[in-house]
Amino acid sequence: MMKTTSVMLTLTAFCLTFTVTPSHGQDGEPLTIKSIMKDAFKGPLVKKVGKGDATAEEKQQLLDYSKAMQGLMPPKGDAESWKDKTAAMVEAAQAAVDGKEDASSLLMKATNCAACHTPHKPS
DSSP states (O other), X not given: OHHHHHHHHHHHHHHHXXXXXXXXXXXXXXXXXXXXXXXXXXXXXXXXXXXXXXXXXXXXXXXXXXXXXXXXXXXXXXXXXXXXXXXXXHHHXXXXXXXXXXXXXXXXXXXXXXXXXXXXXXX
């Protein structure tokens, strides 16, 4: 029994180690805040997910982009603020992937452009 548990924990750790967010955007370029904004937030993706019209793959794509954004550094502003705002985006995108009823409202709140752009987007 102990050996089985040990093997399962090792396999789980191995799988989690290789579960990563994408490192490249739709255009094949490395992900940056600018490319994530273009692919996920300025185009139809976030709107489709927010309206409930997105496929499971599109919801997962938004979650992946949100997680990638969380790992980037803001061009200006407080790192703690960035951490809080991107964590809210990840939470909202995860709620959409999970099919939670409040996903749309969480997503609208977490992707409020001015709330993030004001403290973090350079002039």
